[in-house]
Every structure is written in structure tokens, then in C-alpha cells.
Amino acid sequence: MIRLENISKSRGNFKLENISFELKEGYIMGLIGPNGSGKTTLIKLLLGLIKSDEGEIKIFNKDIFKEEVYVKDNIGFVFDNFNFYEHLNIKDYKRILKNSYSKFDEKLFDSYIESFGIKNKSYIGNLSKGEAIKVMLAGALSHDAKLIILDEPTAGLDPIVRKEILKLLQEVIEDGSKSIIISTHITSDLDGIADYITFINKGKLVFTEDMEWIRERFRLFRGSKEELENSNLNFISIKKNKYYEEGLFINRKDFASENISTPTLEDIMYHYIKGEK
Template sequence: MLRLENVSKRFDGFYLDNISFELKEGFIMGLIGPNGSGKTTLIKIIMNLLNQDEGNIYFMGENVKNNPMRFKENIGFVYDNLYFYENLNVSDFEKIVASFYKNFDNKKFKEYLDKFQISKKTKIKNLSKGQSIKLMLAKALSHSAKLLILDEPTSGLDPIFRKDMIKLIQEELESGDKSAIFSTHITQDLEHMADYITFINKGKLVFSESKEFIDENYKIIRSSKEMLDNTNIDFIKRKDERYFSEGIFIESGYKNSDNISKATLEDILYYMGGETIND
């Protein structure tokens, strides 16, 4: 569905460097990385809000530059905040956004508002953060978008709403003809929903792998410094503390044991967030 080939963008003091990955229909890709890693820049480029300096983006096999309006029609986007005229109400919001999408379904939008318990009479400024996210999600799901792009949508929200939102997104993708990119620093949200993980750090692609591969191959070992010194493990990153040492490595042959365990996405972000594999 979506394919990036060597996408690069240079700013003063920052370089998004040759990002490539592919997302197929019916799957969810988690986009992770420390603050300032380039996630939002990459999303803006995918959204055609920024022009890349190099590389190409393909949607359904077609270069996005050849038909940007078709691409925008097929994107449902959810920010971490609702940037809209505060004194307008939800009904006004509906009329404005509906004018941008030829496939906007007012009936479906109303169904989502009812489900989220949002009144059309409510002013934007009176919506809570959770309600604002729900409103954007209702809009994103009401114009037959094939690709959902969610940029930190669960940041600052309570766990109950986060789980409900994740469940809703998964339900929307059950048909198999939609996909989603979910950018977040809350890695727990991706543990049970993401099919693929793309990790960006300092503008570089660290990896883009299936969640299954990550679960099976990324390991954490914790032991004494002496023991780790005498292993033949090729560590991606190692930390030596006063009383113990820890390290993250990739190896399918190592089984979980008392001192070796599966690395979670949080572990990977913690250990590898300070540098890329190639640094």
C-alpha cells in the first residue's frame, strides 16, 4: 500500500537520511524513536506537508507526486491535538472538513459522534483532550480513507481510552483493505497491535522489522560484568552498572532463561535510543 524509497530531508542541524520501508494492506506499523528523532518530519513528508529533498513515496503503486489529491483523499490523519477554530462547534467542524473530502459520509460521522458521546452543539474549545482525539478519529474514519496516520494520538490520555482507541483501530483494519501508521513514544500501545515496527533515531533508520521478528530475536541479558566480558555476544548496546551489567543483542539461538529475556519495545527504545546501530 505505502512504500518509501530513500526519503531524505535536510534542515539546519538535522538530516532525515535515506528512510525506506514498506507497509502492506491490512497491517499496522508502529513508528518509534526518541524525541527529535525525525518521526514527525517523516510523517509531514508522507502527508505531503513537506517536500523531501530526495527519494520517492508510492501509494497503491503510484508515485504520490503524480497524484497528490488522490493520496490526500485516502489518508485519515489524527494529531495529538485538535488545531481548529475554538469558537466553532462540532457541527461547524463537520461542514468544513466534509468540504475537503468527496467521499465524506455524514451518516457515518454522526454514528461515531454518538459512539463517542460528542454533541454537535459542543464548541471546540469546550472539548476535553480525549474528546478532541475522538473527534479527529471520527473525521478520519468517515471518508473511506485507506491509510490512517496517527501521530502521538494517545499521549496524555488515560489507559482506558487508549485501549478503547486501539481496539477501534484494530476493528477498522479487520477488513484487510486499510492500513495504519501509529507514531508514539508509548511503546506499550504497540506491543499487541503493531504488525511492524519502524525505529528512527537521529534521522536514521535503525530498523524496519516485523513485530514477530523483534519478539523472537531481540534479547536482553543481565549478569555480572565479568560474565558479559567473557561471552561471545555481539552487543548492540551494553550498559555497565556498579553491581551488574546489561546488554541488548540480536540472536535467535538464545532462549529465555534466568538472565536472558525477550527485549520489549521499551527496552529497545531505552538501549538503542542514544545511538544508531551504525554509529
């Protein structure tokens, strides 16, 4: 479905450097990292909006520029900003989609819009953020796209709307023919639905692995400063709090303690970015 090999891209003082990963059909990949890490640059590369300086990107086993029409016809995308369509109503937006995608299904789009409780005459500029995201998602899911790319789709949404969107995304990949990439700061959204995580920081790849590997690999040790020192563990980083300290380390099957817990994606990301060595 997707294969990136040693992708690098310089933009001003920032450089995305040697990024490689693969995603097969039927899976969801979460793309995580702090602001300025390179997530948006990577998404623009995947969408063919910019070209890499080095490396190769294949989507559907095709070059994204040599086979641009085919590739873009089979990608659905959702951004966190819908401002460029705010002067249109839903019918106008549907007309644009119909003229843009060879397999656009008007009835399917209408069914999504109806299920979301949004009126066809509604102007996009008058929609709430949650409603606007749902309209974009309806468009992305209504032309038989094999790959759905979402950039911060749940940012600023209430928990109920977030859960509705995440549930729908899980349903989309059930037949095994489609894949999804979600870039998000809300890592808790990924804990329950992502099959793979790609973590980038300062333009470099920290890891790209499946969730089972991540859950097995990392552990947290929480205790006093003395307890951390006496544990003789090789910590990736340590987070200091007022009443205790917390260290992230690579799981050791020969080491057991009541002080050990399994970290969330947020814990792991924090330690790699903010933790002390």
C-alpha cells in the same frame, strides 16, 4: 499501499537520510524514535505537506504530488493537537470534512461521535484531550480512507481512553483494505497492535521489520558485570544499574541461560539510543 525509496530531507541542521520502507494493505506500522529523530518530518512527507530532497514516495501506487487530490482524499489523519479548530463546534467541523472529502459519510461520523458520548454542539476548544482525539479519529474514519496516519494519538491520555482508541484501530483494519501508521513515544501501545515497526534515530533508519522478526531477533541478558563479561555475548549495548547490568544482544539459539529475557520495544529503543557500547 505505501512505498518509500531512499527518502532524504534537510531541515536546518537536521537531515532525514535514506529512509526506505513498505507497508501493504491490512497492517499497522508503528513509527518509533526519540524526540528529534525525524518522525514528524517523515509524517509531513507522507502527507505531502513538504517535499523530499531525494528519493520517491508512492502511496496507493501513485505519486503523492502528481495525484495529490486522489491521494489526500484517501488519507485520514489524527494529530496530537487540535488547537486550530478550537473555535468550532462539532457540526462546524463536520461541515469542513464534508466539503473536503468526496466520500465523507455524515451518518457514520455522527455514529462515532454518539458512541464516544460527545455532543454535536460541543465546542472543540472545550473538549478534553481524549475527546478531541476521538473527534479527529471520527473524522479520519468517516470518509473511507484507505490509509490512516496518526501522530502521537495517545500521548497524555488515560489508560482507558488509550485502550479504546487502540481497540478501534484494530477493528478498522480487520477487512484487510486499510492500513495504519502510528507515530508514538508510548511504545507499549504498539506491542499489542503493530504488525511492523519502523525505528528511526537521528534521521537515520535503525530498522523496519515485522514484529515477529523483532521478537525473535533481540534478547536481554541481565546479571552482574562479571556474568555479562563471562557470557562472551556480543552486546549491542549495555545498561548499567546499581545492582546489575543489562545487555541487549542478537538472539543465539545455541545460547541458553536463566538470565535471558525478551525485550520490549521500549527496551530495544533505550539500548540503541542510551545504552553504552
